[in-house]
Structures are given as C-alpha cells and as structure tokens.
Amino acid sequence: MEVTPRLTWNEEKSLQKLLGNVSLRLLYKSSVHGNSFGTMLNKCSCQGSTILMVYLPNNVFGIFVLESYPEMSEHLKKPTTSFLLSFQKNKIMEMTAAFFNSTVDLIDNKLRFNFSQVQYVLLRSNTQNIFIPRLLGEKLGLTYDFKSQYTEYEVFRVEGMKDEPGYINRIAGATPHRDSLLAELRAYRPYADLVSEIRILLLGPVGSGKSSFFNSVKSIFRGHLTRQAIVGSDISTITEKYRIYSIKDEKDGKSLPFMLCDSMGLNEKDGVGLCVDDIPHILKGCMPDRYQFNQKPITPKHPTFITSPSLNHRIHCVAYVFDINSIDNLSFQMLAKVKQVQKEVLKCGVSQVALLTKVNNCNGVLQDNFLQMSESMIYKSQVRDVNMMLGIPKSNILVVENYASEREMDPLQDILILSALKQMTRAADDFLEDLPLETDAIAGMFQLCMRCQLPGSRHLAQTGIADSLFETLLPFMFCLLSLRASN
Template structure:
C-alpha cells in the first residue's frame, strides 16, 4: 500500500510553489516506519535536499540542502481564511543528533529546535516561534501526531538559494501588505480605474487574472483567456473589482479590460471608442462593435461621468516577444491612442508581458527591474515608439495555464500594480482645483 502524506493538496501545493515548483518524494512517515530516530536518519542521510515536517496543533518544518549544511529554512503552513500562508525564516544552525533526539543549536549553543520522536515531542524556542508567526497560543513544547521527511527534487543546489527563497517570500508579502493598505490620493475617488489596452493576445485578460490570483491566494480565471493571437476573446468592456482573499474586502482599484487592438481595419477594438472609455462614458459590459463606435445616443451611454467614472491610468499591454514584429498599422494605432491619453492628461505605463527569465529580470534587492538584460532592446523600442520613460515600462509574466503561482512572478505583477497606483496618485494630485474643489472625500462603495 502506498504511503501518502498528511499534508492537504493545498498545503503541499503551497510548499512546492514557494520552493520554486520542485517535486517532493515522501521518504519517511513516523506512523508507518516507526518513531525511532535512527530509522528516520537512515532514510534521508544521503538523499541531498530534504524537508522534514512535524504535525502538532500547527505544521512546522525545515529544509536542508544536505544533512551537515549550516543553513536551514524554517517554516510553518497555516490556513488563513481560504489561503494557505507559509512564513519562512533562514537560520544558521548547528545540527546535533543523539540516539533519541535531533536538535538545532545556534552558534552560541542555544537550542533553537529539538525533537524526540519516541516521546513524540518537539521544542521551539520563543524566537523561532515568533519569527515563523506561530499562533500566540502555541507552546514552546508540543506533542506531535506525525513526522514526515521528503526528498526535494529540482531545487537549485547553491548556497545562496535558501536565502533567495526567504527574501522572495518576505518581499512578496511586503508588497501585498502595502497594496492592501493603499488609499487613493486625498480620497478623491473610492477606486482607481486602470484601463488595459493592447493588441489581441498580448495578455490583458491574463494580467487581470494574475492580479486576482495573487490577492485570492489561488489561481483564478474570471476573465476568459484565448490561445489565438489573431482573434479577441474579450468582446465586452469589463470593469473588474479585486477582492482580497485574506480580509475579504474589495480593494481600492479596478482593472478595465477591453477588446484587443487588431492590425486590420474593421477588426478588434475601434480606436474611436477610446475617448469615450477614457472619459468614463462607457458602461460595464458594453458590447463592442469593431465597425461602429459608441455614441451619446446609445441607451447605456454615461452622459455626465464624474471623476470616479473616468479612467485614471492607462496600461498598454504588449507581448515582450512580439515588440520587434509590431506592424506599422499597430504602431500607428498605439500612437493615436497615446496622443488621446496625453490630451486627457491621464497617467500611463507599459506592461511587457510573457517574460520567462525572472531571475534575470529581478535585481537582487527586488527594488527595480533590471533593464540591463535580454529585455533591454524591447524596453528601448517601446520607449521610442510611445515616448514613455523607461521607469514606467514594467516587465511581468502571467499565470496562464498554471495551477499554482510563482513567488517571483507575483513580485513582478505586484510591483507593476504598485507603480500604476503611484503614477495615478500623481495624476490625481495634479488635477486642476476646479475639478476637485467640490468633491467630498470618498470611501469605497464596497466597504
């Protein structure tokens, strides 16, 4: 009979995702193989990178690249609302084993963690308890119901990788926290409206799905995504709210999805629809007609839009792999649209999608996207075409066709969203006083 893990599917998926989409093989399970320290050690002494997990009132574990490696990643898996969270901590430790006990010591000899399998008891010192954010009622000593050891396959065998995993997780969580706390400038509007514009198949709907997936804590596909780069799947104007999976409240920004731009005349989004969209005259779920733009006579046309109805930021979405192949017709359309955006004084950025080399794109400190990469040529080309500063050209990937997200990919998506909100705040701050003097500060209508 096959031995299976006590981890739930979601817990195992979270663990695999945080470690860079590795694969796990169960080597030891105490309830099956016995509560003997020698039995456990024999099963993973020569197995290379391993993860050991203890099940008590919480799930606690550690990752070692090899048995005598001095760096270990400590973590806990916990469910918060519908999301599995995995706080992590990188520690330099000394491993000590006896016939009955396994311990990790600090360099000054203080016990950080210990386990006695025969007694089915673990000890965590207060520092480790706090750092991996165990529940406040967790004791330093706890009984365990199970211990499991996994071989980790596909993990990068380099000493800096453990530190990188921890830093990626911490920075991703910081971005999430900052965006959850965001409020539009001076509360002039309750939600920021970000319009996604770009050629068919460039990744507009996928970007919305990516943003929603990060905040929900699991992959979602609310916006339908197609595989055909010549036919637009999106035929309606959609205004999507984003709901936070942790606090279960709507966030103060919305993503507006449009029909894709097409090379041919009479195909894709009609450029003459753009001014009406920017001014907030087009309602949610308006059905686009490539050959006939909306007019003020349309029954759902918003004739007197307020500031909250307007588009506050435009994001041009372009496939990074197709920049060099943009047709002259597409370039002309983009320039025409951008001229209208400039005339309206609306904030704007570029999203270059479908990048694969996250390690190359992200700088070590995550503070900026590294432009001295293979993407530099595409970035410069886009800057030249649209006249947009390089610092507002953002590189991302999308969660298309993935069961689980990638923490580094999440950082790119969240960093791009943060920059959009920053340029939008600049736009709101720069509005003429006559447009804002009569406004009463607003709060989100969803709250």
Template sequence: MAPIASDLPAEQREQLCGLLGNVDLTLLYKASVHGYEASAFHQRCDNQGATLLVAYNNSGDIFGGYTSVDYTQSGKEIADKEAFLFSFRSGNLLCIKVKSGYNARCDDAGMPNFGQQLYFCYNNQPVVIYQHKDCYRQFIFNPDTLYGNNNQLTECEVYQIKQTLQVSFKEKPWRNILWTAERREELMGFFRSHKPLLSSVNRVRILMLGPVGAGKSSFFNSINSIFMGYVTSKAMSGSAKSSVTTQFRMYPVKDGHERKPLPFVLCDTMGLEEQSGAGLDIKDISSILQGHIPDRYRFNPVTPFQPDEQKSSRPASLLEKIHCVVYVIDATKISLMSEKLEEKLTSVRCLINSLAIPQMVVMTKVDEACPHVQKDLQNVYASSYTKMKVQEVSSRLGVPVSCVLPVKNYSQEIELDLNCDVLLLSALHQMLRLADDYLDDVDSF
C-alpha cells in the same frame, strides 16, 4: 592551424548570448570551410550538447535555430521544449519558441531541421527549405519575416553552447528588486491603506489596453488571485484569434475573505487588432477615457459607442474617468508587431497624451520570451535579453523605459508563487503612483 573565423557580428552574438543566459559560443562547423554535406556536419557537431545554428543569406539576413539536445543521428523525433528559431529584423532579435507538447526536430542523418518545417543546407546545397504542412506546425512563423523569403545561403555555422558561471549572471541586475515575502506583504499593505489624493475619487481607474491575447484579463485575474490568496479566474481569458473580451468591464479588487474593496479598479477592454473594423475602436477608447461607457457595455467593432444626448451633454465626473492607462504587451510577440498595429497604438497614445493621462506598459510572458527567466523568474532583471525587449517596447510605444515593467501572469499554475506576486504587485504599485501624479496635477488647476 589558425582558428576559423566566425561570421557572426559582435552585436548579434551579444544578443544571442543574452537570450541563452551566461554562455560562450564555440564555432564547431562552418559550411564554406567544412563542406555542405550532412556527413561533414555530423562529424563535427554530433554529441556536442546544446548547439546554435546561424545561417546567412545573400539578402543580409541572419537567422537560425537553437536546440538543447545533442545531434546523434538516432532517427527519432526529439522533444526539446527549449528549442527556438530566431532572426534579426531591423536590428531586433525575434525569437520563436517551439509549441508546447510538440517535437522540436527529427534527429536523422541529414542536415539540421527544425520541426520538419525548416531544413538548412537541404540536399547538401547552400539553401534553406521551408515545408508548409498542416501536420508540421511545431514553430509558427512566416518565412518572409524569418529570412525575407530568400532561401539562398551564403554561409551556415553551428556553435556549441557552453554555460559560464551562473553567479556572474546575477551580479549586476539592471533593476533592483527584493524577492522576499516581507516585500510582498509591504506592497500589499500599501494597497490596503492607500487613499487617492483627491477625496472626490475613492478608487483610481486603471485602463488596460493591448493586442488580442496579450494578457489583459489574465493580469486582472493574477492581481485578484494575490489578494484572494488563491488562483482565481474571474475574468474570461484564453488564447484566440479574436478578442476573448467583448465587453467593457470594470473589475474592483477586494481583499481576502473579508471582501474589503481596495482603492483601485482595473478596466478591461476588447483587444486591439490591426484590421480596420475589427477589435477595439479608437473612438470607443476616447469614450472610455472620458468616463462615458458604462460597465458591461458590449463593444461593436463596426459602430462605436454612442452616448445618449442627456449624458453626453454633461461632462463625466473625475471619479468616472480613467486615471492611468496600461498597455499590456506580450514579450514573445514584440518583434512580430505589424506596422498597422504599431500605427494604431501610436494613434491611441496621441489621444491619451492629449488628455494628459499617464501611460505605462506591462510586458507579459517574460518567462516564455527568455529561457533563463523561464528557469528562474528572479533572473528577469539580470537578463540582458529581457532588458533589450523592455527597450524595444519603450521605443515602439513611446513610453519611458522606467514605465515598462515585466510580469508573469498566472496561467497554468494552481498555487500562488512569491516571485510572480512580487513582479505583479510592483507593476500595480507603479500604476497607483502614476494615477496619484495625474490626480495631483488635476487638483493643481
């Protein structure tokens, strides 16, 4: 008997395999062949280990879900922290992980469900059903974003996940990095001895911009933690619908218990929001870049900063201006970025380009975006999914791929981690390099 053909296109298969690590996909069940009945699904898919469900609707959408726990018809709620929903939107892979502490699905005798929110082949029919209930919020998604709000399925497939040899995953990293304590010390030594190219600038100013909740304040806390030798929380950070940061803050970083100032300042801002009259205003960004806004200025989204006449009549010194801009972007939300927010970021980038200030991206939460990286942070530059996200950020923000650096901030940890430190310090190293390029260019005029 000839094998059953898969409907999953090669490009989408490659992206999903990249997300899951080094895996093979074996087709277990195809609804149009085996039937849409739950009994047919369970006969072929129970006790098969980790599985990937892929659904197709008559609008051409490809979407589905992954679970690492067997289907057994136990009737129990299944805790599966690796479970996620996915969809391909405009060629990009969108991944929505199960919320921490929530059950991923109910292991009943029916067709697959995720979070008791999304039911595939509901009542043995070629449809997907979304149930919006406050008590079931295991996955945060919009049906329109996930599958175009078209619940008519043309096909539903389930694949068994089989891990291939782990060593092959690490053979060809797409970037080289040394994960050693010696490399960490080398980088820290660079910052301790570094001097900006111009004597008039004793510390370079690095401005962090990004959407609400992307991790700007957490990035400063993480860098500060490395040099203090323990995890700190000097800058206010956290998860909220609106920006936790409401002030412009200039955070100098000091080295260890001797408190010796290091040659850079990280400038934190209110988060960018897509709505007009909310979040950081582009006019405020202009004032920050040109050195007009003082430390601890409290932003007003409705009224941009107005410098007094005496100060506005004279240009700020080079010391007061911004020397490098860093966009902080959440790796798990890149594909969810709205058109309005993308347009706002484009306007910001054009403003910064007009001032010839260098720009780069720090891509946070890379461990949450890719399960393989979550298992081992050293996989970050061997993960094809992370590489794809780096390329997506580069395309959306107009920043070269070489200037997009993935990091993991300290969030839940209470002790420092070598791998986190190396990624964070490598990103900071690139910032100071770009700032030096800017100062060198200014000095040449």
C-alpha cells in the same frame, strides 16, 4: 519493494517551484524504515540538501536543510542553513521571512533543530510529538505554541539545487517582500483624496494578457487562484464587453481603492477589435460598465451613456499590455493602431505605463533586493523597443508573468504583479496631481461635502464636475454655511 512517499503531487510540485524546479528523492520513511532518529541520520547524512516533512493531523510541516546532515561522529553540532514551511490542504501557507543558522541535536529519542538559544523545533520519536515555539509558529501563520502528534515523517534529498550565490536567501526573502507590497497596496489612498478609487485601463492586442492580469491581481488579494475574467486567445478576442472590475481584499472583504478596466483587444485590421473612436469616451468616463462593444463607437444617444462623468468615472492611468515574446513581431498595422490609440490618450493627458506579460523566468527579472530590474535580464531588448516605440520611460515599463495554467501561487510571480500594480497607482497619482487647479479644487470640495454628508453633495456625485458653476459650488456653499453655524 518501492516505497511510495506520502507527500502529495501538489505538495511536491509546490516545493519544486519554490526551490527552483528541483527533483525530490525519498531517502527515509519512518513508517517503513523505523521511527529512530539515529537510524534516520545515519541514512540521510552526507546526502546534500534535504527536506524533512512531518505529517500532522491537519497540515504538513517541513524543515529544509541546505547543507548535509552531519555524521553522527561530528556530534551533530555543525551549523547548517535551514528554513521552515508548512502545507495545509495541499497548499503552501507561509514560509519564514529569513533563514536560520541552525545546529542539530540528537539526545536519546529527541531530535532538536536549534535556531537560537531559545528558539528550536523539537521532535520526540517515542511519543511522536512535535513542538514549535510561538515566534516561529507566528511566522508560519500559527498564533499559539504549537504542539501536536505526528503520524510519520519523510526525508527527501533535494537534487538539482542551484549553487548560485544568494539563490536560497533570495527565495527566503521573496515572501516577506511580497507581504510588504501587499500591505503597501492595502494602505494606498489616491492623491489628495481627489477620487475614492483610481481606474486603470488595460489596452493591447488580442491575447496579450489584459484579462489575465486582472485575474492575477485578484488572485493575490484573494489568497488563491481565481479566474473571473474570461481569457482570450491569440486569434480572437473573448472580451466583448467593457468591464470595470473592483478588487476585494480577502483580509476584510472591502473593495480596494483601485479598479482595473478591461477592454476588447486591439486588432490590426480596421473594423475589427476595439474601435479607436471609443477610446476618448472610455478615457473621459462616458462608457458604462458591461457596455457591449460593436463595430460602431458609442454615442451620447446610447441609453447608458454617461453624459456628465465625474473625476471618479475617468481613467487615471492607461496600461498598454503586450506579450513580451511578440514585441519583435508586431506588424506595421498593429503598431500604427497602437500609436493611434496613444494619440487619444495623450490628448486626454492620462498617465501611461506599459505592461509586458508572459515572461519565462520570474527569478531572472529582478535584482536580489526585488526593487530594480536585473542588469542581466534577458528581456532588456524588448523593454528598449517599447521605450522607443511609445516613448514611455523605462521605469514605467513593467514586466510580469500572469497566472494562467498554474495550480499554486508563487511569491516571485506575486512580486512582479504587485510591483507593476504599485507603479500604476503612482502613475495615476501623477495624473491627479497634474490636474488643473480648478478641477483639483472642485474635486476637493466634493470630497469635503461628501464627508460632511450635506445636501447637494449627492447631486454633485451624480452630475460630475462638468455641470454648471452654480450646481458645482452649491454643495460647497452648504458646507461653509454649516461650518459657520457650528462655530
């Protein structure tokens, strides 16, 4: 009779994605084969890589073992590489930051995985209890010594594991590196506090992945997949409005200091898609959120046209978005349209990056340290083509795989998306740092007056830096008078 595993389809798919598209074969199920650890080890030893899944009332706890379980005759003292993970509500919550060289002890009815002299995971078959110490529990998102009673456990053989050197260590290092990028972006502040948040404009052909990139960034900071922006197809554009998206951090619910601006897709035909004459208005901050695009460019007569945009309203970085698999097939007309758009961007002096989406293998893009592109990356020719086409340095040509049809999040995928966003913030800071001195000074006055909450500062925020000299300097004069009075 076939034994049905308790591991859910979603959990199995998450494990397969985590371990590199492996297959799982059920070797042992305690509710069927018995709760004896001795029997389990006799059946599961010398089976290669395995994963032990322990089913608890509110989550599932797993111990992955790279090498085979040792035979009983070896007294279970052979070191093996292991890592821990947990599921909650059919979703991987956390994985430990590094692997452990562990040994396995079987004493009476106790199965113990020893990671150090004081750190271990203990299972008791007679009481069906599991113990996870505080340090390991914190790495799994737990804040206390975790003791619970399990209902059953299963052991799976992991088939199809890659035998490449360092592959497993790479998987283990992905989650802490992703968390480091998240922390860095959460702590980001625009250059010299000249603006409260930077604005990144996404431009590219229809179906290149502009809206999907915003959805992917938002998903990472929310901690689960979300699709706020409607995604277009390769044939027609779905985005018909100019959207300025803020991103809220699930950690504290506050908006992060960067915004992604989504536009209508570029089309190689004249009069179709985003109007090139709209580009200067977008870059200068004159176009309002939710503006409905049409075949004619926006004019100052439009009721919502922003006549005196501030530095906050302006675009600080432009990201040209392309499907990496279609770079070689860009038509002459589309290339001419992109160059026409770039001419307007360069005229405004805005920083530029290129975002290449829809890669097929995240694992092959970055080096093992996740900091540089791999020398063996299969997309090097596309990166070179974009470099020659737009003149953008290769360090500013970013490769990602957006979340599209996935049901679960992937740390390697997150790393590429967050690394791209990080490079965009750096490009925006370069733009802010390169502003003319008078613009820099005025923006600094504005920030100082806003912090002091002085009369006239709100007026400056509404009118922007393009107002008359008297209107611009008035808040700063108030600030100087107040500082003198306080002294």
